[in-house]
Amino acid sequence: DQQVKQNSPSLSVQEGRISILNCDYTNSMFDYFLWYKKYPAEGPTFLISISSIKDKNEDGRFTVFLNKSAKHLSLHIVPSQPGDSAVYFCAAILFYGGATNKLIFGTGTLLAVQP
Amino acid sequence: KAGVTQTPRYLIKTRGQQVTLSCSPISGHRSVSWYQQTPGQGLQFLFEYFSETQRNKGNFPGRFSGRQFSNSRSEMNVSTLELGDSALYLCASSPARVTEAFFGQGTRLTVV
Numbered sequence: 001d002q003q004v005k006q007n008s009p010s011l012s013v014q015e016g017r018i019s020i021l022n023c024d025y026t027n028s029m030f031d032y033f034l035w036y037k038k039y040p041a042e043g044p045t046f047l048i049s050i051s052s053i054k055d056k057n058e059d060g061r062f063t064v065f066l067n068k069s070a071k072h073l074s075l076h077i078v079p080s081q082p083g084d085s086a087v088y089f090c091a092a093i094l095f096y097g098g099a100t101n102k103l104i105f106g107t108g109t110l111l112a113v114q115p
Numbered sequence: 116k117a118g119v120t121q122t123p124r125y126l127i128k129t130r131g132q133q134v135t136l137s138c139s140p141i142s143g144h145r146s147v148s149w150y151q152q153t154p155g156q157g158l159q160f161l162f163e164y165f166s167e168t169q170r171n172k173g174n175f176p177g178r179f180s181g182r183q184f185s186n187s188r189s190e191m192n193v194s195t196l197e198l199g200d201s202a203l204y205l206c207a208s209s210p211a212r213v214t215e216a217f218f219g220q221g222t223r224l225t226v227v
Contacts (some may be wrong), residue, residue, distance in 0.1 A: 034215060034216070036218075041223065042220050043119070043121075043219050043221050044205070046215045046216065046218075089157075089158065091158075102148070102160050102173075103148070103150075103160065103207070103216060104160065105150075105157055105159075
């Protein structure tokens, strides 16, 4: 049962344009959502997060939008740069009342930014 | 501030052997989680330790175990290795309540 889904395995964007990465989830009880960027043979690098009580969080070129009614979140990267080419994972957390830190990951989207 | 350190980076083991992986979290972080990444399954949660206690466990067989020491360093052990255990094993370090988890570079385990 895949609770966090990234339905686009890959995305290609021109340098300077906007990249929009999407993520859907099934559990309305998730408390927090995170986005990670991952290069091959390296660990994921944290990008940005958003609490379930908010609908937008912005950090530089990265903005995450959360639509709770649609159980959907998206990561916008503007402007896209070739160095952004990587696999992007969204992840969700159920805090279980603060008792655990279990991240549930999507399957990832490979972003290719073309120069 | 030093990041999350995982050792070794690469391992090759034979079926039936056992292996121990190590993770040193960011100083001050008391939560350490382990994840397995495979091409077909993505990132799967193995277990989480907090203050030397396992707080949560994923859906992996009992061959996968872990522990955490008083300095928050953690080890993960896999016994009776199978070919399907070949994967990138990632350790994540977090404060008590995670709003962002920091990952190490991982240990690439190959079982032959």
